[in-house]
Amino acid sequence: MDVQTYMHGVGREARAASRFIAKAGTHAKNQALTVIAQALERKAKRLLEANARDLEAARKKKLDAASIDRLTLTTTTIEAMADGLMQIAKLPDPVGEIIGLKYRPSGIQVGQMRVPLGVIGIIYESRPNVTADAAGLCLKSGNAAILRGGSEAIHSNQAIAACVHEGLKAVGLPETVVQVIETTDRNAVGELITMQDYVDVIVPRGGKSLIERLMRESRIPMIKHLHGVCHTYIDDKADFDKAIRIADNAKTQRLGTCNTMETLLVAKGIADKVLPPLCKIYLEKGIELRGDAAARKIVPGMKAATEEDWYTEYLEAILSVRVVDGLDQAIEHITTYGSQHTDAIVTEDITRARRFLAEVDSSSVMVNASTRFADGYEYGLGAEIGISTDKLHARGPVGLEGLTSLKYIVLGDGHIRQ
Amino acid sequence: MDVQTYMHGVGREARAASRFIAKAGTHAKNQALTVIAQALERKAKRLLEANARDLEAARKKKLDAASIDRLTLTTTTIEAMADGLMQIAKLPDPVGEIIGLKYRPSGIQVGQMRVPLGVIGIIYESRPNVTADAAGLCLKSGNAAILRGGSEAIHSNQAIAACVHEGLKAVGLPETVVQVIETTDRNAVGELITMQDYVDVIVPRGGKSLIERLMRESRIPMIKHLHGVCHTYIDDKADFDKAIRIADNAKTQRLGTCNTMETLLVAKGIADKVLPPLCKIYLEKGIELRGDAAARKIVPGMKAATEEDWYTEYLEAILSVRVVDGLDQAIEHITTYGSQHTDAIVTEDITRARRFLAEVDSSSVMVNASTRFADGYEYGLGAEIGISTDKLHARGPVGLEGLTSLKYIVLGDGHIRQ
Numbered sequence: 001m002d003v004q005t006y007m008h009g010v011g012r013e014a015r016a017a018s019r020f021i022a023k024a025g026t027h028a029k030n031q032a033l034t035v036i037a038q039a040l041e042r043k044a045k046r047l048l049e050a051n052a053r054d055l056e057a058a059r060k061k062k063l064d065a066a067s068i069d070r071l072t073l074t075t076t077t078i079e080a081m082a083d084g085l086m087q088i089a090k091l092p093d094p095v096g097e098i099i100g101l102k103y104r105p106s107g108i109q110v111g112q113m114r115v116p117l118g119v120i121g122i123i124y125e126s127r128p129n130v131t132a133d134a135a136g137l138c139l140k141s142g143n144a145a146i147l148r149g150g151s152e153a154i155h156s157n158q159a160i161a162a163c164v165h166e167g168l169k170a171v172g173l174p175e176t177v178v179q180v181i182e183t184t185d186r187n188a189v190g191e192l193i194t195m196q197d198y199v200d201v202i203v204p205r206g207g208k209s210l211i212e213r214l215m216r217e218s219r220i221p222m223i224k225h226l227h228g229v230c231h232t233y234i235d236d237k238a239d240f241d242k243a244i245r246i247a248d249n250a251k252t253q254r255l256g257t258c259n260t261m262e263t264l265l266v267a268k269g270i271a272d273k274v275l276p277p278l279c280k281i282y283l284e285k286g287i288e289l290r291g292d293a294a295a296r297k298i299v300p301g302m303k304a305a306t307e308e309d310w311y312t313e314y315l316e317a318i319l320s321v322r323v324v325d326g327l328d329q330a331i332e333h334i335t336t337y338g339s340q341h342t343d344a345i346v347t348e349d350i351t352r353a354r355r356f357l358a359e360v361d362s363s364s365v366m367v368n369a370s371t372r373f374a375d376g377y378e379y380g381l382g383a384e385i386g387i388s389t390d391k392l393h394a395r396g397p398v399g400l401e402g403l404t405s406l407k408y409i410v411l412g413d414g415h416i417r418q
Numbered sequence: 419m420d421v422q423t424y425m426h427g428v429g430r431e432a433r434a435a436s437r438f439i440a441k442a443g444t445h446a447k448n449q450a451l452t453v454i455a456q457a458l459e460r461k462a463k464r465l466l467e468a469n470a471r472d473l474e475a476a477r478k479k480k481l482d483a484a485s486i487d488r489l490t491l492t493t494t495t496i497e498a499m500a501d502g503l504m505q506i507a508k509l510p511d512p513v514g515e516i517i518g519l520k521y522r523p524s525g526i527q528v529g530q531m532r533v534p535l536g537v538i539g540i541i542y543e544s545r546p547n548v549t550a551d552a553a554g555l556c557l558k559s560g561n562a563a564i565l566r567g568g569s570e571a572i573h574s575n576q577a578i579a580a581c582v583h584e585g586l587k588a589v590g591l592p593e594t595v596v597q598v599i600e601t602t603d604r605n606a607v608g609e610l611i612t613m614q615d616y617v618d619v620i621v622p623r624g625g626k627s628l629i630e631r632l633m634r635e636s637r638i639p640m641i642k643h644l645h646g647v648c649h650t651y652i653d654d655k656a657d658f659d660k661a662i663r664i665a666d667n668a669k670t671q672r673l674g675t676c677n678t679m680e681t682l683l684v685a686k687g688i689a690d691k692v693l694p695p696l697c698k699i700y701l702e703k704g705i706e707l708r709g710d711a712a713a714r715k716i717v718p719g720m721k722a723a724t725e726e727d728w729y730t731e732y733l734e735a736i737l738s739v740r741v742v743d744g745l746d747q748a749i750e751h752i753t754t755y756g757s758q759h760t761d762a763i764v765t766e767d768i769t770r771a772r773r774f775l776a777e778v779d780s781s782s783v784m785v786n787a788s789t790r791f792a793d794g795y796e797y798g799l800g801a802e803i804g805i806s807t808d809k810l811h812a813r814g815p816v817g818l819e820g821l822t823s824l825k826y827i828v829l830g831d832g833h834i835r836q
Contacts, residue, residue, distance in 0.1 A: 117810070219633075358441060358514060362825065365825060369830030378528075391618050395823050396825065407814065
């Protein structure tokens with residue numbers, strides 16, 4: 001069977017299954033999640049065997065250490081997958097929620113009902129745990145899912161899929177509610193992102209090159225995360241201790257996450273005071289600093305930052321540092337070089353805080369808090385499918401609600417339009 | 419200057435202007451709307467002269483009567499444009515609204531702030547009043563607008579644009595907040611829908627062929643309205659009088675609107691009783707009926723409906739009629755042939771009403787009310803830029819809120835991630 005025929009078959013099955021999962025009750029969905037979690041733990045040995053096959057192939061292909069690390073399953077990561085599903089089971093069911101039901105002068109009652117999106121296509125790279133996470137989030141939000149994992153994780157993903165199907169079957173739902181693509185043919189992605197009749201939204205989870213390819217080629221709306229060039233701006237009216245604590249945490253608490261600070265902006269009025277102790281902390285923690293001329297004057301030995309640096313999401317132990325005149329230049333810098341992900345100001349001045357909140361056009365804007373807080377769990381969403389840097393639909397961390405939409409409902413008693 | 423250079427210039431200006439309009443105060447925006455409304459009325463003569471030039475060209479090109487009707491401005495339609503802008507001025511400002519600000523266990527406060535989308539590209543056909551409406555809605559919601567009207571309305575649109583610019587200037591906003599494309603070169607649309615760096619969302623308002631072209635070619639997310647194949651299902655537990663009243667109103671109150679019923683579904687248990695009097699009403703009002711075999715048996719003389727009829731948005735005095743077994747077959751029919759726009763059930767049975775509300779996947783789902791209510795004004799949105807049949811972002815009538823998005827805001831007091 002050619003890949004187009006195969007993918008269109010998957011699409012048709014998903015569309016059909018989406019009607020069953022959309023009307024599945026809360027109890028059935030939670031029960032399915034519980035059975036999947038139990039199956040993952042019970043079949044841990046089989047999962048590890050499947051994973052071992054993937055790892056062997058990966059080593060033969062000489063994948064780099066980081067990729068192999070992401071690919072590796074352990075009993076701990078399997079338990080974490082099962083725990084994640086149990087967490088999703090405990091979240092309130094978003095489907096069917098009715099909001100804002102109000103009477104209108106005509107006598108009709110108008111409100112909105114939260115409903116699933118339909119069929120969600122998820123494209124991801126090596127981490128097999130995404131298979132369980134994404135399946136769980138789609139299932140709970142009443143959506144059918146088509147999961148396209150990395151070819152290097154094919155055996156692991158299929159083993160996880162078997163557990164997912166066990167859970168669906170246990171509550172009488174079609175196994176096709178969650179389909180994991182069985183071919184490693186790269187053209188499968190091309191088909192998935194153009195099957196407008198079968199797929200309602202694409203959620204890509206992967207590196208920038210994957211996202212950029214999908215942005216060029218997808219004919220289906222996406223909820224996507226491009227990149228995170230996050231800033232912290234230390235205002236000259238910042239509290240010194242808060243500035244140090246936040247700027248330290250935003251960069252060094254974890255280096256490789258999308259909400260990690262990549263550029264530090266410091267007002268010239270406080271730069272002399274705050275940069276020396278802060279840079280001492282960074283250097284002690286092994287962070288390479290790249291500064292503009294003014295920053296290098298205050299902290300000699302810093303490398304010179306290039307224009308390219310201001311645009312760069314390092315995701316490693318490098319930080320660019322710029323001294324700015326004040327709030328206006330900080331906002332200007334963030335607007336020019338930022339990626340509309342997460343940006344923070346440290347200031348005690350409420351007027352400047354209000355301006356920063358209003359004028360910085362990013363998915364998360366913070367006052368006196370570390371950018372590292374930009375996360376579905378920290379925001380109380382319970383779980384996240386990703387962080388959206390788009391403006392339409394969902395912005396910032398996307399939880400169950402981001403996988404739903406609102407339709408209007410109208411209740412009347414024989415009402416007609418005059 | 420070639421069209422690409424021109425359009426990219428427009429895009430750059432719009433992006434720059436979007437930052438000014440995003441932070442404009444409520445009073446300034448309302449003042450601008452008021453001045454525009456006054457200018458439209460004061461310059462009515464100039465508008466009618468510009469419109470006369472368009473109409474003359476249209477007649478030479480032998481445009482059909484309906485197009486010429488849509489193109490025509492009168493003192494009444496100019497007053498209506500001005501009134502519309504004053505209505506928008508009276509609506510609450512959506513920008514800056516903060517919702518759901520709550521403390522999290524970590525101590526941070528997390529909420530969402532409503533913000534403009536940025537730059538909105540609107541592509542429409544002959545009606546020049548869209549120029550004023552769309553400019554007003556974008557301005558009030560803090561967005562810059564690039565308006566691309568039909569080439570046949572170019573002089574009318576430019577005359578309206580002059581009034582819009584007068585209003586923007588009066589409050590010190592850049593005129594580039596609203597740009598009306600000055601070229602009739604058809605390639606301008608192709609540029610507009612692919613300038614991802616400058617345009618955040620495309621709102622097309624036009625016929626199906628325009629929308630289908632944009633769906634193929636646009637690289638920018640759209641808020642779009644494809645078509646409206648709306649259904650009314652009369653259940654066998656319907657109240658007879660409500661059924662007649664609603665089915666009559668949904669089809670005949672206005673024939674050419676997207677929320678007009680195109681297909682009537684009647685449960686076989688009530689068809690004998692309800693179809694004869696209802697069809698009498700339709701025939702008296704000049705509606706052509708096209709039925710399935712069962713409907714034609716009850717109302718002889720009805721034309722036979724073809725498979726194509728069930729998919730058709732007539733937008734004229736034609737109605738297709740089908741007798742169904744009951745609720746399941748009605749939902750099945752709507753799922754197969756509908757356009758996810760607006761569908762209604764007439765029933766006194768609460769369980770069936772609840773199932774219809776939950777299972778019909780349309781932007782508006784109604785119980786015992788006419789589909790004609792699917793409208794921004796009737797829903798209390800105050801004004802609408804269109805009705806979205808998309809699932810992501812905005813669904814159903816789209817008002818000011820649909821032209822905004824929600825970003826997360828985080829307030830701390832030196833909080834860091836543990």
